[in-house]
Amino acid sequence: MRDLLAAYxxxxxxxxxxxxxxxxxxxxGVITGFFPLLTMAVWLTVVAEAGPPAGWTTGDFLSYxxxxxxxxxxxxxxxxxxxxxxxxxxxxxxRLLRPVHPxxxxxxxxxxxxxxxxxxLVPVLxxxxxxxxxxxxxxxxxxxxxxxxxxxxAYAVGLTMASTFALIGxxxxxxxxxxxxxxxxxxxxxxxxxxxxxxxxxVRTAAAILPFRTTMGFxxxxxxxxxxxxxxxxxxxxxxxxxxxxxxxxRIIWRRGIRRYQAVAG
Amino acid sequence: MIEVRDLAKHFPVHRRxxxxxxxxxxxxxxxxxxxxxxxxxxxxxxxGEVVGFLGPNxxxxxxxxxxxxxxxHPTAGTVRVLGHTPHRREPAFLRxxxxxxxxxxxxxxxxxxxxAFEVNRAIYGLAEAPYRSALxxxxxxxxxxxxxxxxxxxxxxxxxxxxxxxxALLHRPDVLFLDxxxxxxxxxxxxxxxxxxxxxxxxxxxxxxxTSHYMADVTALARRVLVIDHGxxxxxxxxxxxxxxxxxxxxxxxxxxxxxxxxxxxxFGELAAVDGAVVTLLVPRAETAAIAARLLxxxxxxxxxxxxxxxxxxxxxxxxDA
Numbered sequence: 001m002r003d004l005l006a007a008y009x010x011x012x013x014x015x016x017x018x019x020x021x022x023x024x025x026x027x028x029g030v031i032t033g034f035f036p037l038l039t040m041a042v043w044l045t046v047v048a049e050a051g052p053p054a055g056w057t058t059g060d061f062l063s064y065x066x067x068x069x070x071x072x073x074x075x076x077x078x079x080x081x082x083x084x085x086x087x088x089x090x091x092x093x094x095r096l097l098r099p100v101h102p103x104x105x106x107x108x109x110x111x112x113x114x115x116x117x118x119x120x121l122v123p124v125l126x127x128x129x130x131x132x133x134x135x136x137x138x139x140x141x142x143x144x145x146x147x148x149x150x151x152x153x154a155y156a157v158g159l160t161m162a163s164t165f166a167l168i169g170x171x172x173x174x175x176x177x178x179x180x181x182x183x184x185x186x187x188x189x190x191x192x193x194x195x196x197x198x199x200x201x202x203v204r205t206a207a208a209i210l211p212f213r214t215t216m217g218f219x220x221x222x223x224x225x226x227x228x229x230x231x232x233x234x235x236x237x238x239x240x241x242x243x244x245x246x247x248x249x250x251r252i253i254w255r256r257g258i259r260r261y262q263a264v265a266g
Numbered sequence: 267m268i269e270v271r272d273l274a275k276h277f278p279v280h281r282r283x284x285x286x287x288x289x290x291x292x293x294x295x296x297x298x299x300x301x302x303x304x305x306x307x308x309x310x311x312x313x314g315e316v317v318g319f320l321g322p323n324x325x326x327x328x329x330x331x332x333x334x335x336x337x338x339h340p341t342a343g344t345v346r347v348l349g350h351t352p353h354r355r356e357p358a359f360l361r362x363x364x365x366x367x368x369x370x371x372x373x374x375x376x377x378x379x380x381x382a383f384e385v386n387r388a389i390y391g392l393a394e395a396p397y398r399s400a401l402x403x404x405x406x407x408x409x410x411x412x413x414x415x416x417x418x419x420x421x422x423x424x425x426x427x428x429x430x431x432x433x434a435l436l437h438r439p440d441v442l443f444l445d446x447x448x449x450x451x452x453x454x455x456x457x458x459x460x461x462x463x464x465x466x467x468x469x470x471x472x473x474x475x476x477t478s479h480y481m482a483d484v485t486a487l488a489r490r491v492l493v494i495d496h497g498x499x500x501x502x503x504x505x506x507x508x509x510x511x512x513x514x515x516x517x518x519x520x521x522x523x524x525x526x527x528x529x530x531x532x533x534f535g536e537l538a539a540v541d542g543a544v545v546t547l548l549v550p551r552a553e554t555a556a557i558a559a560r561l562l563x564x565x566x567x568x569x570x571x572x573x574x575x576x577x578x579x580x581x582x583x584x585x586x587d588a
Contacts, residue, residue, distance in 0.1 A: 003357070003391045006388075006391060007388045007389060007391065009388075010384065010385065010387070010388030011385065011388055011389070014374065014377065014381065014384070014385045014388070017377060017381060018374065018376050018377065021376045021377075021417075022376075090370065091370075093332075093337050093367075093370070094370065094371075094372045096336070096337055096355065097335060097336075097337070097360060097363075097364075097365055097372075098360065098389045098390075099357035099358075099360035099361045099389065099390060099391075100357075100389050258339070259339045261337070261338065261339075262277055262338070263332050263337040263338055
């Protein structure tokens with residue numbers, strides 16, 4: 001375990017180096033990092049033309065999607081694409097020969113890329129929060145600390161969920177398609193399509209116990225001050241529960257899947 | 267060190283006829299057949315030995331190597347390497363082996379070689395002093411100094427292979443698996459890699475199992491060879507014994523003062539090649555010395571040389587016999 005922890009910083013550092021190797025890719029990565037603002041623009045138009053839906057004002061949408069942008073950049077789903085490419089090219093064999101489990105190799109790779117995105121994104125968001133009228137978050141230190149924990153939990157759940165899904169690659173070449181289907185369905189209960197407060201009751205009920213809200217809606221709602229203590233604790237409990245479930249599923253599926261690995265392409 | 271008992275590896279492979287109709291039919295009904303890539307293979311390699319692994323394409327060499335390095339789970343049989351069961355992929359095992367694949371890049375493609383080596387240092391948990399010592403030595407031996415600042419992806423094939431070797435050896439593996447390490451290299455590049463590997467084996471006593479289609483790799487490095495074909499081990503022993511067992515003939519190359527007519531050679535052996543005054547005769551192995559003596563006494567010979575047929579021809583004969 002000590003060896004593993006010691007390997008994390010240099011592996012993340014190398015992934016960061018890789019993430020900034022190509023200027024064009026880096027710039028495109030930063031631009032696509034602001035993708036949630038497109039959805040925000042749609043909702044702002046709705047507010048302007050039809051009035052605030054369910055009492056959500058322009059300021060609420062601004063605050064929601066600015067925070068959602070942060071969560072969008074904490075996604076772990078890059079792992080699925082990387083895994084799929086490695087499985088097809090045979091590069092997974094190279095990873096399997098290293099004395100660090102591939103999970104950690106993909107995790108550090110993802111972390112390195114995320115750090116690059118966040119380094120450019122966070123200052124922009126902070127400046128926006130200071131300058132844009134209506135973009136406002138409660139500054140209670142306890143709430144901010146809880147939000148930081150929720151962000152870490154969001155990343156951990158997103159990463160383990162994506163990593164578990166990636167293991168489908170041991171059985172099928174359709175990992176990315178399966179993930180897109182899963183992510184697409186999940187986006188209704190994550191808070192990505194719309195804030196969960198605007199969704200029907202049955203969607204909100206389902207979202208409360210499914211894993212997707214942990215990866216977006218929960219930290220955003222927490223940051224916006226829309227959750228009381230009981231709701232906050234419940235949100236953490238659900239997130240931690242899913243983290244445990246995905247970690248367990250990963251172990252089980254890995255053990256079965258690795259036996260099937262054919263080490264193709266050389 | 268390496269113990270393989272009754273190793274078998276089978277793969278289920280999806281098969282369909284060519285054409286649109288067959289493609290559509292395969293959406294509904296899939297047909298699989300089992301490829302028996304390796305069957306009943308057993309051998310032992312002691313510490314420090316260099317062994318050549320020979321066989322035609324698809325014979326099962328790489329599959330066996332992948333079982334030995336833990337990439338593949340054997341279908342049957344047992345494999346032990348350094349006291350470990352490879353497919354468990356314990357970090358303690360993976361830190362003591364390396365697999366170099368000539369056609370695969372194991373270094374970080376987009377990083378300069380020096381940074382890629384640093385990543386390997388982190389992955390293998392190497393302390394600064396032994397890492398620096400190993401790196402300095404490898405940089406000197408493989409002449410890597412001018413390459414360290416270049417991205418791996420812009421290196422030539424030979425340069426990349428030298429970097430691959432350095433990356434694979436930074437942690438000083440006790441067992442080195444090499445799958446076509448000189449593939450695509452020019453003659454100088456091949457020679458450099460061979461020299462380096464022989465030196466590495468000599469200095470660190472590393473066990474090396476090597477597959478190559480270049481017989482010169484095998485003859486330069488290994489005294490013992492394993493010959494595999496259709497997944498089955500056909501031969502395990504000294505290269506010299508293999509030559510003796512599968513080549514009942516030797517070659518006598520005779521240089522005369524001037525070209526001689528073909529009938530001159532009647533009674534000496536089969537004419538294998540004629541190049542002016544230089545003639546190559548194929549003769550029964552047991553009669554080689556007597557025929558050579560007769561040539562010297564009956565013809566105006568300037569030079570005579572006795573050699574075994576090329577190992578490639580002998581290996582081909584092994585497979586043909588099988």
